[in-house]
Amino acid sequence: MAYRFDFTSLWDYAPVLVHGVATTVGLTVAGTVLGVGIGIAGAAARNSASRPLRLAVGAYVELIRNTPFLVQLFFIFFGLPSLGIRMPEWAAAVLAMVVNLGAYSTEIIRAGIDATPKGQVEAGASLGMTGPQIFRYIILGPAMGKIWPALSSQIVIVMLGSSVCSQIAAEELSFAANFIQSRNFRPFEVYFAATALYLALAVLTRWILARLGDRLFLKGAARA
Amino acid sequence: MLEFSFWDILSNLLLAARWTVLLSVIAFVAGGLAGLLVLMARVAPVPPLQRLAKLYIELFQGTPLLMQLFIVFFALPLVGIETSPWTAAALALTLFTSAYLAEIWRGCVEAVPKGQWEASASLAMGFSEQMRWVVLPQALRIAVPPTVGFSVQVVKGTAVTSIIGFVEITKAGTMITNATFQPFLVYGLVGLLYFALCYPLSLSAKALERKLNVAR
């Protein structure tokens, strides 16, 4: 073969890759925590009594789900400054991920909530609990348990999607790969290594989320 | 110096949208065909094939489309396989699409009751005959809504091909931004264009799903 593979040249750049992995993990964790938070709030809002609120959240969900993440990212990072809203690239990356995951998880969590038996809500109401209390203590837990696998897949998709944040100079894993490639001109080795790292991250993320789901939501329900 | 009017911006984006559409169609068709093959391997009663298909799905669902693109575009040529932005974009999107579609369709195949497999087996049908005549026709019906729904992901996925220089809507957007200094307007328009492409697909996926639920 004409091309000689040389993975050793990657060693010099190991710290760059490590930094990239750490940033990707950081972005994902922040994006997930806040994004799922938005999802829960969004799902609650879609079930609320206020029609304008329901419509607004519905529009947000549809708008985000029907436009590419990359464009959302560009809009936030390059477009928003025209309105005087300026933020560092990591913040823009996190914001884009939160906004994106928020829309998807709103939809996913809402499906879980719709699957809650009406009797559960009535039992809560008859004990004198308020709407928000019923949502918080009765509906949410079992609903999250039901949709956790779907939500986990979405989180992995968002983690992988964060690779395009390199485009606004957020120094995550694919930024690291591009950076190294622009210095050692060994694209095959670099992208191969980065892809393997992403795969490992995806497997790890899935594993952690599955454990977390068992921990948080497996109470009672799974013992049925 | 040259001046972009609003109409120049919009018309250039619309012209670029042709490539987005074309690339989506190619990715969807080729990805669908490849996905069908992966699906066959995934459900065939041949364990090594199943494992291979599973690995394929894991691999392409577990790595970013962007990295797949980079590898296809910059790495494959090093081992002697030439790729233009066109072929790279089409190939990477096909791999990506086929992995997801195979997995979506597997769910649909598994939703076909086991009795259908047994009845057709007892009529001496082989695996491919069972698939072709008994299982796929039934799986197809329930597969339509999620498949249409996934087409939205394909359209959006094409945006990433802008990064290897494929001039579709997003790339045209960055180029125009650079010539006009109006990122808010341009990326806003870019977003709206994608929305115009994707939202009808989303809506029809939902409508199809409702129809299917009623029919059940």
Add this chain to the structure above:
Amino acid sequence: MSLVKLSGIRKSFGSVEVLKGVDMTVREGEVVAMIGRSGSGKSTLLRSVNGLERIDAGVIEVDGECVDPGQIDLRALRLKVGMVFQQFNLFPHLSAGENVMLALKVVKRMGKADTRAAAEQALARVGLGHKFDAYPSQLSGGQQQRVAIARSLAMQPKVLLCDEITSALDPELVNEVLSVVRKLAEEGMTLILVTHEMRFAREVCDQLVFMHGGRIIEQGPPVALFDRPSTPELAQFVGMVEAR
């Protein structure tokens, strides 16, 4: 002294009027059984009493707390009225003890120790003191229904509503629930029950209410009503039930 007073309760679903002006009074400590054909409005009436159905007209008064169709906040009413459902409706992600404690904690805002003590006491009252940490999925139907009763009791309601609480149970489990209800009746709890267990109604109730077509058309002591129904509808209903 009347604890529950319903006057002129009306309720429609769409264009169908399900409750056509119901008046009813329940005194403190009284046990009332509601009977009637399927669709006669029993559940709807019961659900109205703790606000699960919004009434279109009339007034509900429980222990001095008045509710009319305009009312938005039904909390005060619900604190006075407990409800037990046919389908138990236990919270599946919480253990028996947590099911009982939840409302004490978030509605009554009781302290941790008090909550625990109250829940243990309530579970003991239904004979399930030892099942504090069991999840609903680990309990039989009869046990689940008893936890549901304990959950309501712990809130110390003035009156407890029970809507066919044994209908979803296997026959051999019915008695363990009925005996808990019997005990509550003996202890002086005010109870309004919808039931198809006629023998039980006859033995335990002070008053029987017969609903028909959205109205109460007969009421009085069970023995009198069963033995000498004054309307052909009740006569037919009694005959039907006894023929089973």
Add this chain to the structure above:
Amino acid sequence: MSLVKLSGIRKSFGSVEVLKGVDMTVREGEVVAMIGRSGSGKSTLLRSVNGLERIDAGVIEVDGECVDPGQIDLRALRLKVGMVFQQFNLFPHLSAGENVMLALKVVKRMGKADTRAAAEQALARVGLGHKFDAYPSQLSGGQQQRVAIARSLAMQPKVLLCDEITSALDPELVNEVLSVVRKLAEEGMTLILVTHEMRFAREVCDQLVFMHGGRIIEQGPPVALFDRPSTPELAQFVGMVEAR
């Protein structure tokens, strides 16, 4: 002349041995009923005979076609053995006629006209000649089961296996299916039936096979077996069934 010959059939699911060495012979034209308690292995045995379950040991021989555990291609066996299921398992996206024609077309590769003629004839044989174009969802359970029988018959199997084919039917529909089976028996079809219809078994079968714990522990003419069971297990089973 023996048409079906099973020798030393063994089958385990995980660590549980469900068939513990079964030998059985069925002559051409014979009608055999298999009876036995739930879980005794009747279905598993029947399913093994056309390769739906892979056996762990033993040999299945049907009309000269031998199958042992190593066999991969079961097509030849399945062409000789038809099967009718408790749940009918008609193909819902095909009409009755298409259900019958499918395997003729794709497995036997018969011509269009022949396929159609054979399917019409098979449907006529089960009394459903007029339902050629009806979809399964438009047919009653009894009709669906008769289409399933026709579907198997059209392939001209040497032997037809029926696993509790009336168990999923409403009582009033059972007879229409049984009378089709009776007719097949009279026409000389070789049949192996798993059934709980003891009266039917007694009337129609040449041989009765009693399975217990994964073994055949009694077999012989139905009258002899029913009236003079030689094992306590069969005696108990017969008693149990008749007490129903």
Add this chain to the structure above:
Amino acid sequence: NGGLMATAHADALERITKDKVLRVAVPQDFPPFGSVGTDMKPVGYDIDTAALLAKEMGAKVELVPVTSANRVPYLTTGKVDLIISSLGKNAEREKVIDFSVAYAPFFNGVFGPDSVKAETVADLDGKTVGVTRGSVEDIELSKLVSDKVNVRRYEDNNGTISAFLSGQVELVATGNVVAAAIMERKPPRLPNLKFLVKNSPCFIGLGKDEGPLLEKVNAILTKAKTDGSLAAIAEKWLHAPLPKDL
């Protein structure tokens, strides 16, 4: 397969003469070297240079728009014959590709609005500077600045310039002529020169071991320098004569 590639590489000139097509990697986000017009076609100094070379070789030019970060892989993976993309020379690049003689002047500098004060490299401490990943500016700036400087590296010049214009970075490191070209378009934030970093003229990049092609390209460039055709391109796009020492 390896043999196939080897011949494809070694005889790029032969292939060009045979197919009569010269494939050139050019910028489309780097005025005045290459940018797009309202018809989205690249125009600029590099594009004109490519046309000039193609004409001299008797071939048709095929323009391939690239970014700073990926132009070298385009060449090393055989997607183009030449890089004419304001490419600066440095040791790292010389390991993987060859360079022609210089064909355009280029001064790297740091640019920014008047409101931001920066007269020397030291003044950059604590400031954010945008630069295009893998460009000469990136490599040179990375060598010069301390850890206190926040260098943001963008995938392409589009990103870098957008980041500067939208205020996401305070300063931008780029070519003097690039800054001038941006200023000409009257942007919202003006990239005034703060200081120059390096004189780094542009070279044409070629694949390794393409001796015949290199000779040909050098010959054409040398001729163009003397006969004034390159000077005309410089006048047209840089509004300045070609430096004598190029």
